[in-house]
Amino acid sequence: MKLLSVNLGRPKAVPYTDQPEGLTGIDKRPVEGPVRVAAPGAKGAGAGGLAGDAVCDTRHHGGDEQAVYAVAREDLDVWERELGRPLANGAFGENLTTEGIDVSGARIGERWGIGPEVVLEITSGRIPCLTFQGHIGEKGWVKRFTQRGAPGAYLRVIRPGEIRAGDEVRVLHRPDHEVTVALQFRAMTTERTLLPRLLAAGEALHPESLAAARTWMEKYGEAKQN
Numbered sequence: 172m173k174l175l176s177v178n179l180g181r182p183k184a185v186p187y188t189d190q191p192e193g194l195t196g197i198d199k200r201p202v203e204g205p206v207r208v209a210a211p212g213a214k215g216a217g218a219g220g221l222a223g224d225a226v227c228d229t230r231h232h233g234g235d236e237q238a239v240y241a242v243a244r245e246d247l248d249v250w251e252r253e254l255g256r257p258l259a260n261g262a263f264g265e266n267l268t269t270e271g272i273d274v275s276g277a278r279i280g281e282r283w284g285i286g287p288e289v290v291l292e293i294t295s296g297r298i299p300c301l302t303f304q305g306h307i308g309e310k311g312w313v314k315r316f317t318q319r320g321a322p323g324a325y326l327r328v329i330r331p332g333e334i335r336a337g338d339e340v341r342v343l344h345r346p347d348h349e350v351t352v353a354l355q356f357r358a359m360t361t362e363r364t365l366l367p368r369l370l371a372a373g374e375a376l377h378p379e380s381l382a383a384a385r386t387w388m389e390k391y392g393e394a395k396q397n
Contacts, residue, residue, distance in 0.1 A: 172269065172270070172271040172272045172339065172340040172341070172342075173269070173270050173271060173337060173338065173339055173340055174267055174268070174269060174270075174285055174286075174334060174335075174336060174337065174338045174339075174340055175244050175260055175268045175269060175270045175336060176201035176260040176261065176267075176268045176336045177201065177202055177204055177206045177221070177266065177267060177334055177335060177336055178199035178200060178201050178202070178260060178261030178265060178266055178267070178268060179199055179200065179202050179206070179221060179223050179224040179225075179266070180195075180196035180197060180198050180199035180200070180224055180225050180261075180264065181196065181198075181225050182194040182195070182196055182225045182227055183195055183196070183198050185302075185305065185306075186305070187301065187302060187304070187305025187306070188227075188228070188301075188302045188305065189301070189302075190227055190228055192227075194225075194227040195227050195228065195302050195306070196219075196224065196225030196226055196227045196232075196264075197264035197302055197303065197306045198264070198306065199224070199261035199264055199265065199266065200259075200261050201259075201260050201261055201268075201336065202223075203335070203336070204333065204334060204335020204336060205333035205334065205335045206221050206222060206223065206333065206334055206335065207221070207222040207331070207332075207333055208220050208221055208222075208238075208239065208289050208291075208328055208331055208332060208333070208334055209222075209328055209331035210235050210238060210327065210328040210331065211233060211234060211235060211238055211328075212234065212235065213234055213235065214229070214233060214234025214235070214236065214237070215229045215230070215233075215234065216229070216233065216234065217229045217233060218233055218234075219232070219233045219237075219238060219239070219266070220238025220239045220266070220326075220328050221239065221266050224266060228302065231298075231300065235327050235328070236294050236295070236325065236327055236377050236378060236379075237294070237295075237325040237327075237377075238291075238325075238326060238327050238328050239266050239267060239291055239325070239326045239327075239328065240264065240265045240266050240267070240297060240323060240324070240325055240326075241265055241266065241267040241268075241269055241274050241323055241324050241326060242263045242265035242267070242268055242269070242274060242323035243268075243269050243270075243272055243273065243274040243275070243321075243323070244260065244268050244269060244270045245270070245273075246274070246275070246321050246323065247260070247262060247263065247268070249321075254309065262307075263303075263307075263323065264303065264306065265323060267285075267334075269340060271340075272340060274321075274323050274324050274352065275296065275320070275321040275322060275323065275324065275351070275352045275353045275356070276351050276352070276353060277293050277324060277351065277352055278293065278345055278346050278348065278349070278350060278351055278352075278372075279293055279294065279295070279346070279348075279350045279351070279352065279355055279369075279372035279375050279376050280292060280293065280344075280346040280348075280372055280373070280375030280376075281293045281342060281344065281345050281346060282329060282342070282343040282344040283326070283340055283341065283342060283343065284340070284341040284343045285334050285338050285339075285340050285341075286332065286333065286334045286335065286338035286339070287332070288330065288331070288332025288333060288334075289328070289330060289331065289332040289333070289334050290328075290329040290330035290343065291326040291327065291328060291329060292326060292327050292329050292375065293324045293325070293326050293352060293375075294324075294325050294326060294327050294375070294376065294377040295324070295325050295352065295355055295356075295359075295376070295377035295379075295380055296322035296323065296324060296325070296352045296353065296355055296356030296359075297322045297323050297324070297325060297356075298322070298356075298359065298360065299312070299313045299316045299317060299322070300313070301313065303316070317360050317361060318361075320353050320356060320357055320361075321353065322352065322353070322356045323352075324352045325377065346372070346375065348371040348372055349368075349371070350368065350369055350371050350372040350376070354368065354369070355369055355372075355376070355377075355380055358380070358383075358384070359380055359383065363387065366383055366384045366387040366388075367384060367387060367388055369381070369383075369384040370384050370385070370388070
């Protein structure tokens with residue numbers, strides 16, 4: 172399991188974002204390392220976890236719970252075949268493109284060691300938006316991406332440090348619950364009755380998903396669970 176590339180984006184003006192200045196940082200490109208990784212602070216501060224990476228939509232991106240976004244190269248390859256065109260590392264706006272890891276099959280709270288220093292912890296899957304659709308340039312992309320159910324993973328920074336392409340990725344801790352990134356994503360998008368199952372992941376879960384699961388239980392209890 173390894174890190175194929177570390178990808179950073181700079182602010183870019185595009186016609187497909189609703190940001191006031193029309194800027195997005197989704198167009199990420201591989202860079203030569205090393206790149207510093209650290210917890211960026213509260214959401215809304217306009218920072219992600221990688222030094223030099225732009226976060227323009229501070230409503231939905233950045234902050235400690237979404238400090239880093241990872242996508243498996245294997246998932247990009249599946250989409251390449253379906254779309255009939257190449258997708259470079261970073262094409263989905265991911266900071267980390269991995270090889271040999273089932274990113275969407277990883278568990279919430281799973282911890283990865285990358286290189287000699289960095290430790291990251293999985294919090295949630297990525298919810299697609301219209302900026303993502305505009306960047307990919309495919310009609311109905313949000314729906315197609317959601318239906319596939321392999322969203323890639325957001326991670327928080329447990330231990331900061333430097334990473335670079337080629338670094339080994341090691342699973343340091345895998346929780347004993349069964350709440351995967353894919354399950355969390357389905358619960359938050361197409362299958363809301365799965366929300367109670369997210370509670371097994373506890374405080375490792377992204378706070379917005381944890382709040383959604385608790386609200387569901389308060390409203391429905393056990394009655395509407397799958």
